[in-house]
Amino acid sequence: MMFNLLYKELRLAAHPNLYIFTLLGVLVIVPAYPYGMVFLFGCLGPYISFMYGRETNDIYYTSLLPVKKxxxxxxxxxLMVLAQMTQLSISLPFAVLRLRTLPSSNPAGIEANIAYYGFGFIVYAIFNLIFLTQFFKTAHKVGKAFVLAIIPASIGVIIMEVLVHIPKFQWLDSVEPAIMLKQLPILIVGIIVYILSMLVAYRVSANRFQQVDL
Structure with missing residues (x-):
């Protein structure tokens, strides 16, 4: 049943822009680009799909199916997890290619290294937790949920990009193998935070959606 619902999300509820923004993981190969924008695109794609779903009464349609709220x-x-993890997966080979073919210094901000992906998981976690729990209060007010979620997510991206310009934290910008090993705890923490945030987001959102009268 869940596979069928996810298939329905991909075929009917996902706006075409979701796939476009997912593909923007390739931007990590662009020189002198703020790579934190990739994560914001990973938040913008699901938002557009939710907004599209509101306009097409997707939630109401789904509620008519023989499925639980x-x-x-x-x-x-x-759907959000699949889009965001696909975006990260697409970006990985391009991040490796960039390190092999282009100068490693990124004057615009953080490099696409292990710390970068750890911070990315945290940015996703912040956005998803706030957006999903706010949206399912009403299952209708997408714009309000997006504004409340994108502001702290954007602040997280700004902090990530600015930190590497502070001498004390310049090791976060390194692509040297020994230094990236030092960055590994950031990635581990990011993954854990992401998983926990999605579990909490699901539980809280499901409880709130139970109270919504469609």
């Missing part, structure tokens, strides 16, 4: 929430959560 919790499964509707779970399908939306899985």
């Amino acid at each position: 919790r499964d509707t929430v779970k399908a939306k959560c899985l």
Whole structure:
């Protein structure tokens, strides 16, 4: 049943822009580009899909299907996770290619290294937790949920980009193998935060959606 719901999300609920923004993981190969924008695109794509779903009455349509409200929430959560993890997966080979073919210094901000991906998971976690829990209060007010979520996510990106220009934290910008090993705890923490945030987002959103009268 959940596979069928996710398939329905991908075929009917996902706006074409979701796939476009997912592909923007390739931007990590662009020289002198603020790579933190990739994560914001990973937040913007799901938002557009939710807004598209509001205009097409997707939530109401799904509620008419023989599925639980919790499964509707779970399908939306899985759609966001799938889009964001696909974006990261697409970016990885381009990040490696950049390090092999272009100068490693990125004057615009952080390099696409291990710390970068750790921070990215945290940015996603912040956005997803706020956006999903706010949206499923009403299952309708997408814009308000997006504004409340994108502001702290953007602040997280700004902090990530600015930190590497502070001498004390310049090791976060390194692509040297020994230094990236030092960055590994950031990636581990980021993954843990992301997983926990999605579990909390699902539980809170499902409970709130149960109270919504469609």
